[in-house]
Amino acid sequence: MAPLASPPAADAGSGLDRVRVVLVSPSHPGNVGSVARAMKTMGLTDLVLVAPRDAEVLEHAEARALASGATDVLGRARIVPALAGALADAHFALAFTSRRRELSHGVLALRDAAAALAAEVGAHPGAHGALVFGSETYGLSNEDVDRCQAIAMIPANPDYASLNLSHAVQLAAYEVRLAFGAGQVPASASREAVDVRALDGFLDHLERAATDARFLDPASPKRFATRMRRLFTRARMEPEEVAILRGLLAALEASQRKDS
Amino acid sequence: MAPLASPPAADAGSGLDRVRVVLVSPSHPGNVGSVARAMKTMGLTDLVLVAPRDAEVLEHAEARALASGATDVLGRARIVPALAGALADAHFALAFTSRRRELSHGVLALRDAAAALAAEVGAHPGAHGALVFGSETYGLSNEDVDRCQAIAMIPANPDYASLNLSHAVQLAAYEVRLAFGAGQVPASASREAVDVRALDGFLDHLERAATDARFLDPASPKRFATRMRRLFTRARMEPEEVAILRGLLAALEASQRKDS
Numbered sequence: 001m002a003p004l005a006s007p008p009a010a011d012a013g014s015g016l017d018r019v020r021v022v023l024v025s026p027s028h029p030g031n032v033g034s035v036a037r038a039m040k041t042m043g044l045t046d047l048v049l050v051a052p053r054d055a056e057v058l059e060h061a062e063a064r065a066l067a068s069g070a071t072d073v074l075g076r077a078r079i080v081p082a083l084a085g086a087l088a089d090a091h092f093a094l095a096f097t098s099r100r101r102e103l104s105h106g107v108l109a110l111r112d113a114a115a116a117l118a119a120e121v122g123a124h125p126g127a128h129g130a131l132v133f134g135s136e137t138y139g140l141s142n143e144d145v146d147r148c149q150a151i152a153m154i155p156a157n158p159d160y161a162s163l164n165l166s167h168a169v170q171l172a173a174y175e176v177r178l179a180f181g182a183g184q185v186p187a188s189a190s191r192e193a194v195d196v197r198a199l200d201g202f203l204d205h206l207e208r209a210a211t212d213a214r215f216l217d218p219a220s221p222k223r224f225a226t227r228m229r230r231l232f233t234r235a236r237m238e239p240e241e242v243a244i245l246r247g248l249l250a251a252l253e254a255s256q257r258k259d260s
Numbered sequence: 261m262a263p264l265a266s267p268p269a270a271d272a273g274s275g276l277d278r279v280r281v282v283l284v285s286p287s288h289p290g291n292v293g294s295v296a297r298a299m300k301t302m303g304l305t306d307l308v309l310v311a312p313r314d315a316e317v318l319e320h321a322e323a324r325a326l327a328s329g330a331t332d333v334l335g336r337a338r339i340v341p342a343l344a345g346a347l348a349d350a351h352f353a354l355a356f357t358s359r360r361r362e363l364s365h366g367v368l369a370l371r372d373a374a375a376a377l378a379a380e381v382g383a384h385p386g387a388h389g390a391l392v393f394g395s396e397t398y399g400l401s402n403e404d405v406d407r408c409q410a411i412a413m414i415p416a417n418p419d420y421a422s423l424n425l426s427h428a429v430q431l432a433a434y435e436v437r438l439a440f441g442a443g444q445v446p447a448s449a450s451r452e453a454v455d456v457r458a459l460d461g462f463l464d465h466l467e468r469a470a471t472d473a474r475f476l477d478p479a480s481p482k483r484f485a486t487r488m489r490r491l492f493t494r495a496r497m498e499p500e501e502v503a504i505l506r507g508l509l510a511a512l513e514a515s516q517r518k519d520s
Contacts, residue, residue, distance in 0.1 A: 011417060038427055043417040069422055109445045111438075155434070155443040157271060157303040162329055167298055167430040170423070174415070174431055178371075183415040185369045 011043035014182040015122040018129060020046040021169060022086045022093075024144055025135040027053045033066030033074065034166030040070035042173035043182060047077040048086040055079065083144050086130070092120035093130040095140055095148035096168060098161050106151070110175050113152035118179035120149075131172050136165050193236045202242045203229055209249045213256060271303035274442040275382040278389060280306040281429060282346045282353075284404055285395040287313045293326030293334065294426030300330035302433035303442060307337040308346040315339065343404050346390070352380035353390040355400055355408035356428060358421050366411070373412035374435035380409075382440045391432050396425050453496045462502045463489055469509045473516060 011017070021039055026032050026049060036047060049057065057063055058074050067074050080086050087093050094113050108116060121129035132148055134140035145151060154163060154171055163171075177183055194202075207225055210216040216224055271277070281299055286292050286309060296307060309317065317323055318334050327334050340346050347353050354373050368376060381389035392408055394400035405411060414423060414431055423431075437443055454462075467485055470476040476484055 011419075034424065034427075037422070037424060040420045041416045041423050041427075068424075069420055107445060109443065111443075153445040155437060155445050156301045157437075158446070159271075160300045160329055162297070163301050163430070164294065164297060164328075167294075167301075167427060170427045170430055171434055177415060177417075183369065183371075185367060185413040185415050186418070 011182055014043065014180050015118075015125075016043040016177065016180050016182060017045065018121055018127065019044055019117070019176055019180075020048055020086070020090065020128065020130045021173070022048045022050060022083070022130050022132045023052070023165070024050040024083055024132065024140060025052065025138075026057070026165065027136050028165075029054060029057045029060035029063040030066045031136060031165045032057050032060075033063035033068075033070075034164075035169045036063075036067040036070040036073035036077070038166050038170035039173050040073050042170070042177040044173050044176070045073050045076065047073055049077060049079045050083050050086050051081055052079060083132070083147055087132075087147055089128050090130040091124070091127040092117055092150070093132050093148040094150055094152045094172075095145040096131065096133050096152050096154070096172065097139060097145065098153065098156070098163070099139070107153050108150055110152050110154045110171060111179075113150060114172070114175035114179035116150055117176060118181075122180045131169070131176065133165060133168060133172075192238055194239050194242050198239065198242055199232060199237065202237070202246055203232065205246055205249050209253055212253060271442055274303065274440050275378075275385075276303040276437065276440050276442060277305065278381055278387065279304055279377070279436055279440075280308055280346070280350065280388065280390045281433070282308045282310060282343070282390050282392045283312070283425070284310040284343055284392065284400060285312065285398075286317070286425065287396050288425075289314060289317045289320035289323040290326045291396060291425045292317050292320075293323035293328075293330075294424075295429045296323075296327040296330040296333035296337070298426050298430035299433050300333050302430070302437040304433050304436070305333050305336065307333055309337060309339045310343050310346050311341055312339060343392070343407055347392075347407055349388050350390040351384070351387040352377055352410070353392055353408040354410055354412045354432075355405040356391065356393050356412050356414070356432065357400060357405065358413065358416070358423070359399070367413050368410055370412050370414045370431060370435050371439075373410060374432070374439035376410055377436060378439035378441075391429070391436070393425060393428060393432075452498055454499050454502050458499065458502055459492060459497065462497070462506055463492065465506055465509050469513055472513060 021035065021044055023032065023035060032049065032052070039045065039047060054060060058077055058079070063074060064071050094117055097107070117129045121127045130148075132140065132144065134144065152172070154168060156163065203225065206228055207216065207221075210224060281295065281304055283292065283295060292309065292312070299305065299307060314320060318337055318339070323334060324331050354377055357367070377389045381387045390408075392400065392404065394404065412432070414428060416423065463485065466488055467476065467481075470484060
């Protein structure tokens with residue numbers, strides 16, 4: 001997909017444009033590209049790298065390849081020498097960590113952390129937030145964590161919590177998107193379900209056919225009717241499906257008459 | 261990290277071992293490896309590939325490299341020729357799609373879809389669930405979607421909803437983990453906050469110092485005390501921090517006395 005000529009506008013007004021992703025000392029150009037893609041899928045576009053191992057990483061071929069349709073995010077990204085510079089205009093920064101630390105911050109599970117960010121940033125026009133991730137190998141230093149207002153931890157398998165950097169960013173960006181109220185999925189294609197009158201017509205037809213076929217237990221006709229109503233109500237049938245089944249019933253009835 | 265010798269046990273009893281990830285016609289070995297890693301971080305270990313482009317993909321060097329510590333998931337994965345084989349023992353399968361379809365299923369946002377899966381599978385011992393993803397290029401066919409009980413859509417930027425396959429699996433596995441009640445993060449390192457008596461001692465000290473320094477407005481002493489109590493209560497101070505600040509106050513008081 002070709003990069004968009006202008007920043008995405010569909011999320012305008014959500015506040016997501018005020019949430020920055022900060023990568024401290026990323027090592028792998030591919031990860032930086034994958035982070036850009038993960039961000040953009042969730043409506044985040046502001047990427048800052050702190051002292052990346054490769055100073056030219058934003059132009060690196062692998063970064064651009066893995067960014068896919070999000071090369072515009074790489075194009076707008078900034079590189080700064082220290083975390084302080086990345087957070088200078090931030091009001092609320094979340095430090096992402098995967099290990100317990102002896103620190104004076106409480107640790108919030110990702111979803112609660114995203115809710116806190118939305119409350120501090122999303123609710124205040126002009127406020128800026130940041131999601132801060134450490135290097136692939138070492139994570140964040142305690143000094144870096146101390147520059148953040150809260151610590152976020154992604155719930156994970158305690159036996160193997162080793163998320164790839166871009167996958168961690170994907171989860172964080174997703175939860176932030178939802179916390180900012182931009183988590184709607186498009187309404188499903190309008191589908192025509194039958195109304196109760198049409199459903200009742202079908203159920204009557206079914207019961208008549210079952211009676212004629214001597215399938216229906218005369219001792220408990222209600223049980224059949226009840227179960228069938230429950231099944232086909234739950235299935236929310238479409239008109240074409242009702243038509244097909246009624247056609248089948250009619251054909252079966254006709255062949256019964258022929259046989260008898 | 262070396263692969264574990266045995267399946268992870270930390271999530272035993274959660275039901276996550278009854279949720280399978282199915283990849284239909286994956287093209288890129290690296291994606292298959294990244295999917296294995298994403299799964300294992302969330303406690304999923306059952307991977308089935310339907311007609312992958314490369315029949316040897318599970319042994320592919322790139323797949324194994326990107327699986328990182330989850331090569332055991334690749335080692336246990338199965339390859340089947342058609343989706344029906346991957347779902348033969350499944351009670352509830354979620355089809356992941358990123359586009360609106362003219363289909364008779366309703367589309368659930370990911371979180372609701374994960375809750376539905378947990379209700380259908382997590383709550384019934386012995387039931388199996390599946391998360392079904394299409395190929396990187398084409399997604400799932402309508403025929404494949406028709407084999408699933410519900411359709412899940414990941415909320416995304418409407419201008420750019422192109423998630424990488426393994427990133428989509430990461431989000432789905434995360435939501436399933438939480439829906440299965442395995443989303444706890446480890447309690448933060450026990451931290452010693454001061455009790456109210458210690459806090460009050462500090463606040464009294466602070467107010468005394470402010471009075472002595474003629475900083476405190478005699479007309480509204482309560483305002484200072486109120487704001488300081490609010491600030492330092494919220495900060496949940498540790499004993500060492502209180503000790504440092506009281507030491508500073510004492511030093512400032514001593515130098516005041518010297519000056520005056």
